[in-house]
Amino acid sequence: MKAVKKALDKTLAIICIGLFGFLVLLVTWQVFTRFVLNNPSVFSEELAKYCFVWLVLFGAAYVFGERGHMAVEFIKNKFPTKVKMMVEILIEVITILFALTVLLYGGYLAVDVAWNQLSASLQIPVGYLYAGIPISGLFIVFYCIYNITSIIKNNKTIEQL
Numbered sequence: 001m002k003a004v005k006k007a008l009d010k011t012l013a014i015i016c017i018g019l020f021g022f023l024v025l026l027v028t029w030q031v032f033t034r035f036v037l038n039n040p041s042v043f044s045e046e047l048a049k050y051c052f053v054w055l056v057l058f059g060a061a062y063v064f065g066e067r068g069h070m071a072v073e074f075i076k077n078k079f080p081t082k083v084k085m086m087v088e089i090l091i092e093v094i095t096i097l098f099a100l101t102v103l104l105y106g107g108y109l110a111v112d113v114a115w116n117q118l119s120a121s122l123q124i125p126v127g128y129l130y131a132g133i134p135i136s137g138l139f140i141v142f143y144c145i146y147n148i149t150s151i152i153k154n155n156k157t158i159e160q161l
Contacts, residue, residue: 001146001149004142005065005142005143005146008065008112008139008142008143009062011063011064012058012061012065012128012139013062014063016055016056016058016059016062019051019054019055019058022049022051023052023055026044026047027044027048029041029044030044030045030048042121043122044061044124045121046119046120046121047122049129050122050128053129053132054129054132055127055133057130057132057133057136058135058136058139059133060136060140061139061140061143062064062139063080064095064139064140064143064144065139065143065146067147076088081100085151087156088147088151089148089151089152092144092145092151093144093148095144096141096145097142098159099137099140099141099144100137102137102140103133103134103136103137103140104134104137104138104141105131106133107130107131107134107135107137108134110128110130110133111127111131111133111134112127114126114130115125115127121154125153
């Protein structure tokens with residue numbers, strides 16, 4: 001499982017770096033065509049929006065894998081180690097439930113509805129934009145399961161790992 005996590009971390013990092021670089025190029029092109037050529041690019045703004053949404057979704061999944069998301073820990077840190085472990089497992093389970101219901105199920109419904117709508121300038125299904133939601137949900141579920149198994153296997157809290 002550790003090898004899968006490492007491969008997923010590397011893949012998500014490469015995807016996020018690529019999306020960010022492409023986003024920078026798109027926005028630069030948009031600014032150049034609008035202010036230098038006085039003829040704004042029709043497709044770049046919408047494609048930049050798609051890129052940004054996917055970057056945010058995959059970046060959020062990557063942050064879950066790195067355990068880098070914000071957390072209010074002052075209450076949890078007052079508990080003994082065993083209780084702290086149970087609280088961390090509970091947080092991961094709640095995150096899994098959220099990812100399964102909102103990201104996977106809700107994302108699937110959004111993709112299903114949006115697949116019949118075409119984007120204004122690109123003329124591709126809007127479902128491609130929403131497809132990142134259930135995909136990132138899968139990644140988040142995997143990372144949460146990995147974190148739970150790490151907590152249980154090592155019998156330590158996340159801060160101690």
